[in-house]
Amino acid sequence: GAVVSQHPSRVICKSGTSVKIECRSLDFQATTMFWYRQFPKQSLMLMATSNEGSKATYEQGVEKDKFLINHASLTLSTLTVTSAHPEDSSFYICSASTEGGELFFGEGSRLTVL
């Protein structure tokens, strides 16, 4: 089946630094990629939707200057958490959608900001 690879799986950084998370669709071209955030014991929260070659669409309440999303190709989207603070510590997950609407999820990235 289709595979979506997310990297890194875990990252620890100091407050004020920026962290980049990559999401790659390994065996299909993803027309759309999604980025989610998940707090402990809570469900997924959609942060933004990105389409290749265009600006990401952010959900209400998500700061686009804080969470930079780049979807440079049909197989790669990146999420950069800029000037990270402890409250940005969370589990970040990406998914990629096929043309038929099927979703494939990355393994997730656990960010800890000290």
Place this chain on the structure above:
Amino acid sequence: KNEVEQSPQNLTAQEGEFITINCSYSVGISALHWLQQHPGGGIVSLFMLSSGKKKHGRLIATINIQEKHSSLHITASHPRDSAVYICAVGNNDMRFGAGTRLTVKP
């Protein structure tokens, strides 16, 4: 009121029992997804439904578009089915249920 309501929130079952998880939604949708999230965090899409019923192994998913309701059934449940099951609706504007934490005891 949440746009996607799941019930129950938590469910404990004995191995072999028949499991039903329900999802009701209030928005118009083009598709509904059932997702499975294991303790490590990884998420697998189990089904994508726009009408009717789908079956995959011991898992069955149904949707009633008129009633805006979907159910996920697990037959002959097994401890390895223990996970959080999440209902999600929409495509580019996906909304998620709070999840159902299933524990199947041997």
